[in-house]
Amino acid sequence: MKTKNYITTYCLFKCSSRYLVHRSNSNSQYSSQFPGFRCQFSRTSRPLETFLPDPKRNLPSVVHPLREYIGRDLTSASNFSGHTHRIPCRFFGSAPIVMQRNPMFSTINADDITKFKEILGEKNVVQDEEVLLAANTDWMQKYKGSSNLLLQPRTTEEVSQILKYCNSRCLAVVPQGGNTGLVGGSVPVFDEVIINMGSMKNIISFDKDETSKVKAFVPIQSGGRVIFRKTTRAKVIFRNEATVPSLDFGCFVSIRFVMPLDLGAKGSCQIGGNVSTNAGGLRFVRYGSLHGNVLGLEAVLANGTVLDMLGTLRKDNTGYDLKHLFIGSEGSLGIISKVSILTPPKLSSVNLAFLACKDYVSCQNLLLEAKRKLGNILSAFEFLDSHSMDLVLNHLEGVRNPLPPSMHNFYVLIETTGSDQSYDKEKLEAFLLRYMEVGLISDGVLAQDINQAFSFWRIREGVPEALMKAGAVYKYDLSLPIEKMYDLVEEMRMRLGPAAKVVGYGHLGDGNLHLNISLPEYDDTVLGQVEPFVYEWTSKHRGSISAEHGLGLMKANKIHYSKSTESVHLMVSIKKLLDPNGILNPYKVLPSSLTS
């Protein structure tokens, strides 16, 4: 499996060659921005014709060709290539995947387009090349599909009708929100119809509990940038009214309530996608997972059935709690069309410290103490190593090292959120000074105003961006026991030697490591050294190969590293029950060999 970095498939659509041209055109644009991609584009721009025999002629007689050929190595794949097409697309984030389009799925014809226009109106059936190019490509520029149809439903009813029709025609679909996913879950693999949920962005209602004034429920339609309009019962304002979004944790702020979720992609992600992928983010340590914060949701099943689970109750033990099936299912069981979210009250006192630690053990002990001593006000505990810091300082403009002149081995961000500014600040100061004396903290700064806090967050949140600018990057999002977490980074560093830059950062408070391997260019030999080692190591230490990013396309076949065979089989049964034709976000989440 080492040297294959393309996809083998039976059907390559004529439109793909068109996109190919687009892609090589965009080469210059991206290469200046991301030097590491230069190689990628030149490689993918080879003439396509040689790979283009008649698709239908060579279809094997087996019904489930995926099962037959998945996992074949290069020799068998190239022997086979006389009968196949290569999709000019690399899966950089993961080991090479040999994958083919599921021939069960139909292709779009003129009647389908007419039908969709009937349902949605002319304007919301998009075939514009520019729009499709963007929708086919993921944020990291790693995954690229070849869909030639994008639909923009505005109501649940429209979603239902679309799915009902697609199911009857056996047309595969991929639901898409902000398209900020990191595992290729939000872009088509082949020619799936893209259902863009961006038009469904209204707040349906906003309630606050009049007696206790602590609860607020916001059912939100799935898409949108979680942009809120003013409602009568409680004042909600646009997120961008706050100059510093990261302090207002989350995709929206209200004057008195906040979103219990904040992540680096907050400017462009959408709540439907956040819920579908069970996004984690920076305030997880305080507010917990979306499984706890989503009070209810409405989902549309593959056959068009609308499941109304849009409760706003905190406690509801009637039968199986089905909404949890959809949270984190990455659009493979149904499309989430409405969400109701618990929004905690907004607290006015936020303090942020940027600290340096001499070794990983100190970070770990500091976390332990922070949980003990700051427990009630702790709202984020993040870490990054010196290599990450180095990248940020070198690649991002306007970022300065808060702790000059020397570099420290580890940096930790501790944020507290509470209701009393002077009490909280005193508490945090006392905590920091104490552990500085003990030696757990070697140096540190405390943000004196929001701007300073913003510049500290910029360093932590800027790591992924800096990695993109540094060249090629292999990203892994792992849950590990905290004491073992950094061992993996060190082992990986030893394993790869000086050729690759291995950086570790992430949500230390949640035991979530972002392991990133940065190279000047994508390199299959390096990838061969990284995978499956990283998955095996994680599995050995009983970690999870996907803490918050999801499995998507990148790790669909790797699920067994974290889940038992029995569990995976049950998941497959659930998938088959809810989506018998497998039209919802195919090739993702579960191993294709089991689902097709």
Next chain:
Amino acid sequence: MKIMVAIKRVVDYAVKIRVKPDKTGVETTNVKMSMNPFCEIALEEALRIRESGRASEVVAVSMGPQQCVDTLRTGLAMGADRGIHVETKEMLYPLSVAKLLRALVEVEKPQILILGKQAIDDDCNQTGQMLAGLLNWPQGTFASKVVLDKEKQEVTVDREVDGGLETLCLDLPAIITTDLRLNQPRYATLPNIMKAKSKVIKKYTPQELNVEIKSDLQIVQVTEPPKRKSGVMVSSVDELIDKLKNEARVI
């Protein structure tokens, strides 16, 4: 040589300002307050002069309610040697502040007084100039570069003026007000926060300084700027010209 720096506690730069419902002013309850960014720059400049060995002490001064002590603590954590707090619950206007500062100058006898060019809450841009008038000291406002010559007892100040830079040479004692590009203020490090705890903040009241707080101004009303109307698409150049002429009346 002693440098005095005036620092003001204002609504944080990054906070979205809201007008009080009764239109008497800006909402400040439960709003994050921080040091005025221009004052931060003023303090940073004073600290740099001290660190270069050309001054021996930096004194930070703040005026207003009890909470100003927090802002002074920030100043001390940045590196100021001691603080002075003039405590009053009254609303302070630039002239009152200038008079209070004059009184403090007589007590402290600094050679240089550095202020921010303006506070981001009222945007008055008056205190430094008024104080220079009251003390009859030379002033270098909107400073983007400050060079102090201790021997000659003079300071050279580059000012950002329309169309370029103006360089002034002032005899000490002098007043400098700082512009945005003068320097980049430092962060408060933990060791310095620890040291700041033992630094002295001396308290005065306006009465002790013999200054009567009164204002010759009366605030009639504070309102938000009118909301910007959403734009329109025009279909032709003629329509655009027509709109610019007749609706916007700009051509």
